[in-house]
Amino acid sequence: MIPIEHYVALSAVLFTIGGIGFLVRRNVLVALMSIEVMLNSVNVALVGFNRLPTHNNAHTGQVFSFFIIAIAAASVAVGLAIVLSLFRIRRTVRSDEADLLKN
Amino acid sequence: MKPFLDLFPQNDFSLIAVVLLMPLLGAFVNGVFGRRLGKPAVRMMALSAVGVSFAAAIATFVALNGAVDAAHAANGEPAHTKLAWLAWEWMRVSGPNGSKIAIDLKFSVDALSGVMMLVVTGVGFLIHVYSTEYMASDKGYWRFFCYLNLFIFSMLVLILGDSLPVLFIGWEGVGLCSYLLIGFWYGKMPNAAAGKKAFIANRIGDFGLIVAMFLLVVYCGALDWDGIQRHANDLVALTDRPGAINLWPIGGGRFEDFVIGGLRIPLHYLQPDKPWTITAATAVGLMLFLGATGKSAQLPLYVWLPDAMAGPTPVSALIHAATMVTAGIYLICRLSFVFVLSPAAMIVVAFTGAATALLAATIAVVQTDIKRVLAYSTVSQLGFMVLGVGVGAFTAGFFHVFTHAFFKACLFLGAGSVIHAMHARVHDEAASQDMRNMGGLKKYMPLTYGTFLASTLCIIGFPLTSGFFSKDEILARVLIETPSGVKLANAAAPWQWPSWAPWVLWTMGVLAATLTAFYMMRLVFQTFWGEFRGWTIGRPSQLPKTAHEEHGHTEYEAGEDGDEDHHEHHDDLSQPGAPPHESPRTMTIPLLILAAAAIVAGIFNPAAIKLVVSTFSFLPLEHWLDPVFKDAARGIVTADHHTAHTRELISTAGAFTAFAAGSGVAYWVYVKEAGRPARELMLKVPRLYRLVLEKWRVDELYDKTVVSGVDALADTAASVDQGIIDFILARLTALIVAATGTVLRVIQNGVVHVYAAVMVVGMVGLGWFFVEPHADFTVVEQNGDYTLQAGSGPGYEFRWYPDATKEPQTKDFSVSDNLKVHVADGKSQTVKLEVKNAFGRIGTKAYTITRPASPISGAGTVQIREQ
Numbered sequence: 020m021i022p023i024e025h026y027v028a029l030s031a032v033l034f035t036i037g038g039i040g041f042l043v044r045r046n047v048l049v050a051l052m053s054i055e056v057m058l059n060s061v062n063v064a065l066v067g068f069n070r071l072p073t074h075n076n077a078h079t080g081q082v083f084s085f086f087i088i089a090i091a092a093a094s095v096a097v098g099l100a101i102v103l104s105l106f107r108i109r110r111t112v113r114s115d116e117a118d119l120l121k122n
Numbered sequence: 123m124k125p126f127l128d129l130f131p132q133n134d135f136s137l138i139a140v141v142l143l144m145p146l147l148g149a150f151v152n153g154v155f156g157r158r159l160g161k162p163a164v165r166m167m168a169l170s171a172v173g174v175s176f177a178a179a180i181a182t183f184v185a186l187n188g189a190v191d192a193a194h195a196a197n198g199e200p201a202h203t204k205l206a207w208l209a210w211e212w213m214r215v216s217g218p219n220g221s222k223i224a225i226d227l228k229f230s231v232d233a234l235s236g237v238m239m240l241v242v243t244g245v246g247f248l249i250h251v252y253s254t255e256y257m258a259s260d261k262g263y264w265r266f267f268c269y270l271n272l273f274i275f276s277m278l279v280l281i282l283g284d285s286l287p288v289l290f291i292g293w294e295g296v297g298l299c300s301y302l303l304i305g306f307w308y309g310k311m312p313n314a315a316a317g318k319k320a321f322i323a324n325r326i327g328d329f330g331l332i333v334a335m336f337l338l339v340v341y342c343g344a345l346d347w348d349g350i351q352r353h354a355n356d357l358v359a360l361t362d363r364p365g366a367i368n369l370w371p372i373g374g375g376r377f378e379d380f381v382i383g384g385l386r387i388p389l390h391y392l393q394p395d396k397p398w399t400i401t402a403a404t405a406v407g408l409m410l411f412l413g414a415t416g417k418s419a420q421l422p423l424y425v426w427l428p429d430a431m432a433g434p435t436p437v438s439a440l441i442h443a444a445t446m447v448t449a450g451i452y453l454i455c456r457l458s459f460v461f462v463l464s465p466a467a468m469i470v471v472a473f474t475g476a477a478t479a480l481l482a483a484t485i486a487v488v489q490t491d492i493k494r495v496l497a498y499s500t501v502s503q504l505g506f507m508v509l510g511v512g513v514g515a516f517t518a519g520f521f522h523v524f525t526h527a528f529f530k531a532c533l534f535l536g537a538g539s540v541i542h543a544m545h546a547r548v549h550d551e552a553a554s555q556d557m558r559n560m561g562g563l564k565k566y567m568p569l570t571y572g573t574f575l576a577s578t579l580c581i582i583g584f585p586l587t588s589g590f591f592s593k594d595e596i597l598a599r600v601l602i603e604t605p606s607g608v609k610l611a612n613a614a615a616p617w618q619w620p621s622w623a624p625w626v627l628w629t630m631g632v633l634a635a636t637l638t639a640f641y642m643m644r645l646v647f648q649t650f651w652g653e654f655r656g657w658t659i660g661r662p663s664q665l666p667k668t669a670h671e672e673h674g675h676t677e678y679e680a681g682e683d684g685d686e687d688h689h690e691h692h693d694d695l696s697q698p699g700a701p702p703h704e705s706p707r708t709m710t711i712p713l714l715i716l717a718a719a720a721i722v723a724g725i726f727n728p729a730a731i732k733l734v735v736s737t738f739s740f741l742p743l744e745h746w747l748d749p750v751f752k753d754a755a756r757g758i759v760t761a762d763h764h765t766a767h768t769r770e771l772i773s774t775a776g777a778f779t780a781f782a783a784g785s786g787v788a789y790w791v792y793v794k795e796a797g798r799p800a801r802e803l804m805l806k807v808p809r810l811y812r813l814v815l816e817k818w819r820v821d822e823l824y825d826k827t828v829v830s831g832v833d834a835l836a837d838t839a840a841s842v843d844q845g846i847i848d849f850i851l852a853r854l855t856a857l858i859v860a861a862t863g864t865v866l867r868v869i870q871n872g873v874v875h876v877y878a879a880v881m882v883v884g885m886v887g888l889g890w891f892f893v894e895p896h897a898d899f900t901v902v903e904q905n906g907d908y909t910l911q912a913g914s915g916p917g918y919e920f921r922w923y924p925d926a927t928k929e930p931q932t933k934d935f936s937v938s939d940n941l942k943v944h945v946a947d948g949k950s951q952t953v954k955l956e957v958k959n960a961f962g963r964i965g966t967k968a969y970t971i972t973r974p975a976s977p978i979s980g981a982g983t984v985q986i987r988e989q
Binding site: 038041042043045050114115117118 | 872873874875878879882
């Protein structure tokens, strides 16, 4: 059986990758993907903790991860719609050029 | 009589309401509907309002007479009687020592206000009648009568008010009406300016009146006449509060040296050896008198009255000669019992009156505008009245108010009649009122001349006319009576007048009387005698068919629409024209009535007859007013009988000489020599002449000092407003907000990644907060038992050390988050807490609890100090 530390480590690595990707990339599509990566890292942590013997085979973690997957799908749908609108207005998907509200 | 008195009991005499409210009704109807009603209806409303008011006033007076007689019979001596009517209870204000002062809208008629009431409504009615014709072609007819009725109402409130605040309402009301009527033809700049001047000068006086009211509340604890009279002695008494007011240092402070660091500002030089104090009575008297100087046009506030002649002539007659301007004298008479407490205030009153009488008379001597001469003559006569009340001769002063109302109203209306005639061809206002354009009018206007001459004889003191009796009485009383104040057991002795004061006052009065005789006769000779100088009077065949009646009043129309073009079609005065015409009957009948009243009004107090017939005692007014001034008489010293008789003889001789000399010189100068000596004198001392012609340049002096001072103050205030208020409060605050915004805008840069980074920083901070353990607890004390309650957190476990130097309470961490310890008196103990959170990290906190030693119960201030 894989020890819990591996799950947590993997989750932390994925979350960091997603976070850094979100912070440093200017492409909105990549930023969205980074967000997906972070959400998935959370999923990994949830299902990993769920396998701990103290949980007595309850499936709270797994159920929770399904909710997160649903939310991620919804957020991607909204996010892509925003990106499309942005592209129609500004002909770009770079987030630093989306500055209509600035000043 | 009895049913009448049953209907109107003495202390609920609601007939006063009719006297008061009819003019108000007239003002309301004319003011609101007057424009649509048309002239006949406006005239009807105005005349009936004042007429009914006059009739009700007569009925009230008769009832008052009955009440006075009844009180006389009941008491065996004349007693102060009044008819009162309480309109409604207005308000209660807190007085000194927690007392409540009732300020009610209450009106009352007593002997003094009864006479005033009759004069105001009676003379007011006659002037209303006169005005219906005089103002006949004015577009603002309805407005004029609205104001005039409102004036009568305000004046009646002033007279009939039973307390100072109610009087003050009327006082302000007449001031307002005066302002409105002076600026009646507001289209002309000087008229509007004159109205403003009157209003501002009166405002200064009102300030004094208000301060006097405050002082009376503090020292007497009352504002109604009876209450003030009851507590008047408190104004000088030293029983329960200091009866003195500190003038210097202001408010009774002390000047100490002012030290800033090493700098020493020697203020103690400002501290007098003994504080300069005046009694409260002096302060109240002077402040009331300041109010009177404003309303009654005394030095130094008289400057508004001559300018007030810009208003229509009937207004000058009613407001600025007969009634309103006497309000100040009425106020002094009304509160005579306050004034007599302070001989110092009285000497100020007397000298102000005498100086005003003299100064105004000198100015009147050289004026050429007929209304201006009369205006200065009014100021001068008001000076006489104030002189009278100033020496404590309240009856004599008030008698002059009474007689002056008739002859001065008649003089002004006569002048109006003359101006009315001049307007037939002279449309310029200044030219139509200039005496140099008149002359010989007695042939054309016999009725006006007769009445004008009668009133002139009164004002100059022709023997046996009303003015002779009243003015002579004042001058005689100046020599006989001296205010001495009232000696009270618990107060300092009042200050006494110097012995020369009466003689100086008398000399000033006689000089002013001489000048009065001169300038009034000059006025008569220049206006009515000699040849007419206005225009050439042609034979009837030479005259164009169109008489000048149609545009006889064009000047009056100018005000309503500000249309000055009326003056364009001047008649060519070099062409012969119709002779000046006598005024219509509606104008001459009031003149005749007033002139007759002026001649015979002396009958009410012909005190001078006593000199000839020593047993003579027909003095109705004096006996009538005696109860009113009985309380004041205790503060007046009268010369003994023999001395008084001698001085009265001297005084009457002086007054007669003044009349004879003044009018004789005027006859010699203006009739015998046709004005030649006057012209020669004018050329000999041109600078003095110009100085007097320009009214001693008092207006210019005020402009240079007071007005420019106030202007400078206003400029300073404006620059403070712009420099400090606008800059610091408005601009600087805006600047701070803008600067903060500039800084914050750098953060709010619109880059999503920066926002995300900030969010990450926040999340990291939050995470660190949860990972760190936070040990903290609160301490509640009760009689030495201390309950320590730890702050909770997720997964927290606690380990307590009741004494930090010893072992913990339990070896392991537990979920018990509180601890009870006992600390003995005067002891001190250190308590330590260890907290372990879910991550196994441990935090520590220790407090030292110190309980002070308490001899009684052990309860004391607990000191908790963090280790």
